[in-house]
Structure formats: structure tokens, C-alpha cells
Amino acid sequence: MTRAGFAALIGEPNAGKSTLLNRMVGAKVSIVTHKVQTTRARIRGVAIEGESQIVFVDTPGLFRPRRRLDRAMVAAAWGGASDADVIVLLIEAHRGITPGVEAILEQLKDRGGKAPVALAINKIDRVQSEVLLGLTQKMNDRFAFTETFMISAEKGHGCDTLKAWIAGVLPEGPWLYPEDQIADLPLRMIAAEMTREKLTLRLHQELPYQLTVETESWEERKDGSVKIDQLVYVMRDGHKGIVLGNKGETIKAVGKAAREELEEFLGNRVHLFLQVKVRPGWLEEAERYSEMGLDFRDGDG
Numbered sequence: 027m028t029r030a031g032f033a034a035l036i037g038e039p040n041a042g043k044s045t046l047l048n049r050m051v052g053a054k055v056s057i058v059t060h061k062v063q064t065t066r067a068r069i070r071g072v073a074i075e076g077e078s079q080i081v082f083v084d085t086p087g088l089f090r091p092r093r094r095l096d097r098a099m100v101a102a103a104w105g106g107a108s109d110a111d112v113i114v115l116l117i118e119a120h121r122g123i124t125p126g127v128e129a130i131l132e133q134l135k136d137r138g139g140k141a142p143v144a145l146a147i148n149k150i151d152r153v154q155s156e157v158l159l160g161l162t163q164k165m166n167d168r169f170a171f172t173e174t175f176m177i178s179a180e181k182g183h184g185c186d187t188l189k190a191w192i193a194g195v196l197p198e199g200p201w202l203y204p205e206d207q208i209a210d211l212p213l214r215m216i217a218a219e220m221t222r223e224k225l226t227l228r229l230h231q232e233l234p235y236q237l238t239v240e241t242e243s244w245e246e247r248k249d250g251s252v253k254i255d256q257l258v259y260v261m262r263d264g265h266k267g268i269v270l271g272n273k274g275e276t277i278k279a280v281g282k283a284a285r286e287e288l289e290e291f292l293g294n295r296v297h298l299f300l301q302v303k304v305r306p307g308w309l310e311e312a313e314r315y316s317e318m319g320l321d322f323r324d325g326d327g
């Protein structure tokens with residue numbers, strides 16, 4: 027009998043959700059950087075484990091929403107969690123029960139729901155085993171987790187066990203995605219995220235949230251190479267100059283770095299063309315939100 031369903035990974039920013047997702051799905055579906063709050067959309071990855079198909083919802087970090095986009099992300103995170111057949115709360119072993127974790131536990135309690143909730147204590151490579159036992163005890167006193175796992179998403183410890191458990195608790199039923207669709211699921215989106223990541227790394231604190239990248243076209247050529255056109259949208263004219271850099275050197279370096287990563291990812295030669303455009307007020311466009319898988323809510327500030 028086959029099984030299939032949605033698994034939501036929740037946790038504070040930086041808990042390691044993207045790292046874990048990448049490991050379980052086996053492809054770089056969401057981008058890991060050292061910055062917090064890099065996950066902007068509910069990017070899904072699909073994993074097959076035995077007869078089960080697991081559709082992962084990679085939720086944005088749950089943090090205090092300030093701006094409208096942030097609030098949409100938090101809503102998406104919980105939206106994802108409440109639709110899910112199984113929830114995995116990821117916490118960091120060395121940080122323990124932070125106020126952020128407390129807040130998530132409160133929300134989990136309020137949420138009710140029947141889906142099994144697993145606790146995954148991540149980054150076990152950073153602490154001694156006594157710390158883990160204490161933390162497991164304290165967390166389970168606070169919430170009735172179905173199961174507790176100790177993992178290192180980065181090193182891979184415990185990840186297979188967690189994945190097998192998720193696969194086993196999913197409801198019985200037919201797979202949600204045909205097998206041949208899984209491979210090219212969000213290729214364009216991945217490519218756009220790679221470029222966005224390079225831009226973010228390059229520009230440091232400057233406008234990481236104020237730009238968006240879209241893959242306009244994707245063309246596979248006879249020689250096996252891929253031609254990809256992407257648009258980088260910025261909010262103001264002034265931002266365009268920052269993204270381009272002196273004599274275009276910033277965008278050139280970003281294009282080179284993104285192309286190299288794409289080539290490694292695709293295993294093919296890539297021709298990447300980036301164009302920077304000004305699109306004022308894109309943050310407020312409801313359309314964009316739904317494209318990112320987010321819910322647009324008219325907010326109060």
C-alpha cells in the first residue's frame with residue numbers, strides 16, 4: 027500500500043530546516059546561507075521513501091512579523107503546518123528552549139490538530155549527550171511529542187531514521203505527484219533562488235529583501251547546454267545602480283557565481299543572462315505573493 031502526504035518542517039530561523047530538507051530530498055531545493063530568514067517561499071521538495079511519497083513544506087522561519095511580507099511568511103508557515111499530515115519541530119541543541127521555541131510550543135498547543143508532531147533536536151554535533159537528555163526531557167514535559175529524534179542535519183546523523191518515521195506515519199493513499207514530474211518540479215524557481223542567494227551574499231546588508239529574481243526563459247540546446255534568462259527586479263532606480271555595481275562588476279560577478287552553481291547543479295553547461303529592472307512597489311503586489319506561495323493579507327503597517 028502506498029502512502030503520501032505533506033510534512034511541515036517548523037522551527038526558528040537558522041534551526042536548520044533548509045539543510046535538513048536538502049538532505050532528505052537529496053537536491054538543493056532551498057538555499058542555505060549563514061544569514062537568517064533566507065527562506066522566502068514555501069518551496070516544496072518531494073522525497074520517496076519505500077512506498078511513501080513525502081511532500082515537504084519548507085516553511086519560512088517563524089519570527090515576529092513586522093512588515094507585511096514578513097507577516098505573510100509567518101501565515102504561510104502556519105498555513106503549511108496546519109495542512110500538514112505530520113509536523114516536525116526543529117530546535118537547536120546548543121540553544122535549548124529559547125523564547126522563540128517557547129512561542130512555537132504555545133502556538134502548537136493552541137493549534138490542536140491530530141497530525142503527529144515530532145521533535146527533532148538538531149546540531150547534536152555541537153553538544154554533549156547529557157545536554158541532549160535534559161533537553162529531551164524538558165521539551166517533552168512541555169508538549170506531548172509523538173516522537174523525539176536527535177539529528178545533525180549537516181553531518182547527516184539521524185536523518186534517515188527521521189525520514190523513515192515520517193514516511194511511516196503518512197496516510198495511506200496514492201502518490202500526490204506523478205513520478206516523472208518530481209525531477210523538474212521547481213527548476214526555474216531553484217535557479218532564481220540561486221541567483222538571489224548570490225546577490226544577497228554579495229550585497230550583504232543592502233536590500234536583500236528588496237529584490238526578487240524570476241526565471242523568464244529556460245531553453246535546452248542541442249549541445250546539452252541550457253540558456254537561462256532571468257530578471258532581477260529592484261524597487262527603485264537607485265537600487266539598480268547598486269545591483270549593477272561599478273561598470274556592471276557586481277552583476278557580472280553574481281552572474282558568474284550563479285552560473286557556476288547552476289552548472290554544478292544541472293551537470294550541464296549554462297548560459298545565464300541577467301537583466302535588472304525597476305519595478306516599484308512589488309512588495310505590495312498581491313500577485314507576487316501568490317506566486318511565491320504566500321497569502322496576501324492587507325495589513326496594518
Ligand SMILES: Nc1nc2c(ncn2[C@@H]2O[C@H](COP(=O)(O)OP(=O)(O)OP(=O)(O)O)[C@@H](O)[C@H]2O)c(=O)[nH]1
Pocket residue numbers: 037038039040041042043044045046057058059060061062063064065085086087088148149150151152177178179180181
Ligand atoms: N553544527 C551544525 N550546524 C548546522 C546543522 N544543521 C544546520 N546547520 C547550520 O545552521 C545554519 C542554518 O541552517 P539553515 O538550514 O539555513 O536553517 P533554516 O532553519 O532553514 O533557516 P531559515 O531559512 O532562516 O528559516 C547553517 O549555517 C547550517 O550550516 C547541524 O546539524 N550542525
